[in-house]
Amino acid sequence: MNVLVINCGSSSLKYQLLDMNTEEVLAKGLAERIGNQGAVLTHEAPGQEKVKFEQAMETHKEALNILMAALVDPNHGVLKSLEEVSAIGHRVLHAGEYYSDSIIIDADVIEKTELCNEMGPLHNPANLIGIRACQELLPKVPQVAVFDTAFHQSLPAEAYMYALPYEMYEKYHVRKYGFHGTSHKFVSRAAGEVMGKNIEDLKLISCHLGNGASLCAVKNGKAIDTSMGLTPLAGLVMGTRCGDIDPAIVPFLANKGYDVAELDNIMNKKSGILGVSGVSSDFRDVEEAANAGNERAQLALDIFYYRVRTTIGAYVAAMDGVDGIIFTAGLGENSVTSRQIICDGLSYLGISLDPVANSKRGEATIISDKDSKTTVMVIPTNEELMIARDTLALAK
Numbered sequence: 001m002n003v004l005v006i007n008c009g010s011s012s013l014k015y016q017l018l019d020m021n022t023e024e025v026l027a028k029g030l031a032e033r034i035g036n037q038g039a040v041l042t043h044e045a046p047g048q049e050k051v052k053f054e055q056a057m058e059t060h061k062e063a064l065n066i067l068m069a070a071l072v073d074p075n076h077g078v079l080k081s082l083e084e085v086s087a088i089g090h091r092v093l094h095a096g097e098y099y100s101d102s103i104i105i106d107a108d109v110i111e112k113t114e115l116c117n118e119m120g121p122l123h124n125p126a127n128l129i130g131i132r133a134c135q136e137l138l139p140k141v142p143q144v145a146v147f148d149t150a151f152h153q154s155l156p157a158e159a160y161m162y163a164l165p166y167e168m169y170e171k172y173h174v175r176k177y178g179f180h181g182t183s184h185k186f187v188s189r190a191a192g193e194v195m196g197k198n199i200e201d202l203k204l205i206s207c208h209l210g211n212g213a214s215l216c217a218v219k220n221g222k223a224i225d226t227s228m229g230l231t232p233l234a235g236l237v238m239g240t241r242c243g244d245i246d247p248a249i250v251p252f253l254a255n256k257g258y259d260v261a262e263l264d265n266i267m268n269k270k271s272g273i274l275g276v277s278g279v280s281s282d283f284r285d286v287e288e289a290a291n292a293g294n295e296r297a298q299l300a301l302d303i304f305y306y307r308v309r310t311t312i313g314a315y316v317a318a319m320d321g322v323d324g325i326i327f328t329a330g331l332g333e334n335s336v337t338s339r340q341i342i343c344d345g346l347s348y349l350g351i352s353l354d355p356v357a358n359s360k361r362g363e364a365t366i367i368s369d370k371d372s373k374t375t376v377m378v379i380p381t382n383e384e385l386m387i388a389r390d391t392l393a394l395a396k
């Protein structure tokens with residue numbers, strides 16, 4: 001069975017076609033600048049040269065048309081016909097409290113997802129455009145929604161409730177939802193395999209450290225706390241997001257003349273390691289600047305590491321212990337020094353890293369040494385594969 005995985009952003013569309021008999025990627029690509037000038041779709045299949053389609057794409061539907069034509073193209077295609085696509089899995093950001101798992105898409109799922117648009121204004125509407133376009137183009141193919149929030153629906157109320165007046169929750173559904181759920185689910189399951197233990201018996205902390213970053217405490221296979229909140233702005237310091245700050249800073253700055261939209265933009269796009277360092281939102285640039293003696297770049301990294309370490313400490317407390325810590329996503333998978341610095345502050349957990357294992361990249365591996373009381377792992381995340389697995393299970 002071939003599963004097509006679709007991830008629509010506001011002006012982009014990422015896709016992967018997977019053969020689920022082997023879990024191999026048959027083709028993948030990215031359409032960018034949808035709805036703008038200079039729209040381009042880049043398509044690639046293993047063993048073939050990348051193909052670029054530079055043509056107008058008014059909406060995601062045109063991008064889907066181009067990618068579906070590319071999949072069956074006589075020269076660079078990988079399928080004889082689109083009938084070989086058995087199911088489509090969509091990454092969807094926000095399901096509120098409606099869904100705690102992936103689900104086959106019908107009119108009701110679309111309606112509920114739409115109700116969550118205001119909590120995921122950048123992503124949910126785009127995700128829905130992708131779903132509707134696929135329904136039009138391939139009406140007979142089952143489609144599945146895989147939500148970023150779903151894995152965190154197992155959080156207990158004490159972890160997801162904010163101490164605001166209760167009616168804020170009743171009226172407006174203000175609570176912690178958490179994101180990156182597909183990634184945390186994928187790597188926590190893989191960690192069980194890497195450790196050779198049943199996930200039901202493990203206390204794990206998953207550290208998804210990329211441009212967006214979040215931690216998740218996974219006890220006996222279920223998420224019990226996570227660092228993002230009502231929106232992905234909460235928790236850790238990120239590329240351009242501030243993460244947790246004293247909420248009173250918002251009215252304080254409003255009194256200095258900033259309006260709410262401006263503050264929202266500053267906290268989401270101009271803060272984090274970019275805001276503190278003044279150098280870049282990319283960790284590689286900031287690490288380089290820090291190594292060259294830039295003090296603000298070093299400070300930005302120090303704040304980031306400190307927040308990761310103290311959140312790990314909070315989750316050890318939440319689970320009354322920890323068996324394994326997982327590093328994943330761009331920084332977590334690739335930055336040897338970041339993992340070392342974060343773990344250097346966790347000696348109270350009996351952690352010691354194996355420097356040789358910690359220098360490896362690109363494979364799921366244990367990076368702590370034999371004497372370490374807590375297992376530390378690098379596990380490359382694969383959200384597309386997780387989406388395809390869920391899609392396959394439901395479409396079957």
Ligand code: ADP
Nearest residue numbers: 209210211212281282283284329330331334335
């Ligand atoms: P997202 O999916 O949230 O956009 P990624 O998971 O792709 O983010 O992570 C991107 C981040 O990972 C970037 O800030 C980048 O600097 C960082 N990164 C990637 N490779 C390295 C590396 N070798 N060393 C340090 N940081 C890295």
